[in-house]
Amino acid sequence: MGEGTGIERARKTAEGLVYASGFGNEHSSEAVPGALPVGRNAPQRAPLGLYAEQLSGTAFTEPRAHNRRSWLYRIRPSAAHPPYLRIDNGTLSGAPFADSAPDPNRLRWDPLPEPAGPTDWLSGLWTLGGNGDATQRTGMAIHLYVADAPMTDRVFSDADGELLIVPERGGLLLHTELGLLRAEPGHVALIPRGVRFRVEPLDPVVRGYVCENYGRPFVLPDLGPIGANGLANARDFLAPVAAYEDVERPVEVVNKFCGNLWAATYDHSPLDVVAWHGNHVPYVYDLRRFNVMGTISYDHPDPSIFTVLTSPSDTPGLAGVDFVVFAPRWLVGEDTFRPPYFHRNVMSEYMGLIEGAYDAKTAGPGGFVPGGGSLHNMMSAHGPDHDTFEAASAAELTPRKLDDGLAFMFETRWPVTATRQAMESDRLQRGYDAVWQGLERHFRE
Ligand SMILES: O=C(O)Cc1cc(O)ccc1O
Numbered sequence: 001m002g003e004g005t006g007i008e009r010a011r012k013t014a015e016g017l018v019y020a021s022g023f024g025n026e027h028s029s030e031a032v033p034g035a036l037p038v039g040r041n042a043p044q045r046a047p048l049g050l051y052a053e054q055l056s057g058t059a060f061t062e063p064r065a066h067n068r069r070s071w072l073y074r075i076r077p078s079a080a081h082p083p084y085l086r087i088d089n090g091t092l093s094g095a096p097f098a099d100s101a102p103d104p105n106r107l108r109w110d111p112l113p114e115p116a117g118p119t120d121w122l123s124g125l126w127t128l129g130g131n132g133d134a135t136q137r138t139g140m141a142i143h144l145y146v147a148d149a150p151m152t153d154r155v156f157s158d159a160d161g162e163l164l165i166v167p168e169r170g171g172l173l174l175h176t177e178l179g180l181l182r183a184e185p186g187h188v189a190l191i192p193r194g195v196r197f198r199v200e201p202l203d204p205v206v207r208g209y210v211c212e213n214y215g216r217p218f219v220l221p222d223l224g225p226i227g228a229n230g231l232a233n234a235r236d237f238l239a240p241v242a243a244y245e246d247v248e249r250p251v252e253v254v255n256k257f258c259g260n261l262w263a264a265t266y267d268h269s270p271l272d273v274v275a276w277h278g279n280h281v282p283y284v285y286d287l288r289r290f291n292v293m294g295t296i297s298y299d300h301p302d303p304s305i306f307t308v309l310t311s312p313s314d315t316p317g318l319a320g321v322d323f324v325v326f327a328p329r330w331l332v333g334e335d336t337f338r339p340p341y342f343h344r345n346v347m348s349e350y351m352g353l354i355e356g357a358y359d360a361k362t363a364g365p366g367g368f369v370p371g372g373g374s375l376h377n378m379m380s381a382h383g384p385d386h387d388t389f390e391a392a393s394a395a396e397l398t399p400r401k402l403d404d405g406l407a408f409m410f411e412t413r414w415p416v417t418a419t420r421q422a423m424e425s426d427r428l429q430r431g432y433d434a435v436w437q438g439l440e441r442h443f444r445e
């Protein structure tokens with residue numbers, strides 16, 4: 001795969017790929033001039049002998065402001081396929097997660113090992129845990145991946161939810177039905193529910209995190225008194241332009257449906273969309289573009305101020321999942337304990353590290369390292385570890401640039417149940433509680 005005029009056109013573009021900018025926009029794109037119908041979605045005969053197909057990400061009847069759908073003009077309709085048959089789920093699973101009890105302990109994992117044999121991105125997915133129920137379209141799952149091989153003649157789509165991919169090591173070229181996206185460490189890429197794609201690693205080994213969001217699609221958070229600009233700016237979200245594969249040979253299409261993998265072998269590539277328009281689109285975002293807000297007086301603001309994307313629930317302000325980034329920033333708070341405070345949170349926090357170190361946790365082997373992760377479930381007591389507390393309590397409070405790390409959090413309204421493979425993994429740091437040992441009594445009456 002990988003041949004075809006559309007892809008070549010996108011690949012040839014200087015330095016990188018062509019993108020269309022803007023979050024939630026009605027985009028349109030054609031890889032061949034004239035492929036996109038004008039003035040209607042479904043003409044009696046679509047241009048260039050293409051088939052017209054609508055892909056709905058929200059119910060037809062949802063309010064206009066939430067409605068997501070795209071019209072695809074493709075060489076063959078998606079409907080032209082034999083039955084899907086169950087295939088082995090491997091290390092991937094879906095909600096409800098019931099193979100271990102939800103655990104109130106603070107948990108932390110080392111990164112996954114490199115693949116033992118050639119492993120593509122789909123086979124390299126390893127589920128850490130999650131919540132909700134894919135059949136109810138509620139909750140989320142946390143997956144990790146390690147891969148060293150391209151998905152050759154193999155395409156994936158997820159009926160259960162959208163996929164927020166957070167590369168930590170190595171770049172990914174995402175061949176989607178709507179075109180190509182490139183995601184390097186420091187970027188995030190989003191594949192909407194149902195959009196088919198394959199992953200081509202751009203480095204010998206790639207590794208990262210995935211938030212699978214079963215709930216309402218991610219949106220930018222409201223800015224309230226911040227005003228009309230700030231945090232993640234809409235124009236920095238980049239959608240692909242149309243690029244198609246004209247491939248006539250067997251291609252395995254794997255569909256994740258209600259937690260299980262099903263596969264059907266098409267006699268052609270389903271990445272054959274020559275033109276499209278709509279707002280149910282994949283996108284990439286460079287986290288370094290995040291406009292970080294923080295205190296310029298005193299106290300440590302709650303991390304909601306670092307929200308990049310939020311999946312709203314029916315209760316205003318209560319997210320199914322928030323994606324939060326801890327990006328380089330200045331710390332200037334006066335008479336302030338500057339790292340994250342000690343806290344117990346009704347929300348559950350999974351944290352990962354893309355590069356460098358995180359200001360509340362000791363770095364280095366056995367600590368919080370890139371590719372690793374921590375889970376601080378609902379109401380679990382956490383915050384700065386012993387060494388961080390001692391250092392920050394004594395630090396001279398001159399303005400300081402925190403620029404040696406990029407960490408993130410998937411923060412969810414429901415407790416996260418870890419999978420049995422995560423709880424039994426040799427990656428689980430069994431002595432994690434010790435980081436809060438030795439916090440001495442300083443009380444004086
Ligand atoms: O636990 C964490 O490190 C995440 C976090 C960061 C912060 O700045 C404030 C609260 C919080 O939960």
Ligand SMILES: [Fe+2]
Nearest residue numbers: 345349376382
């Ligand atoms: Fe926290």
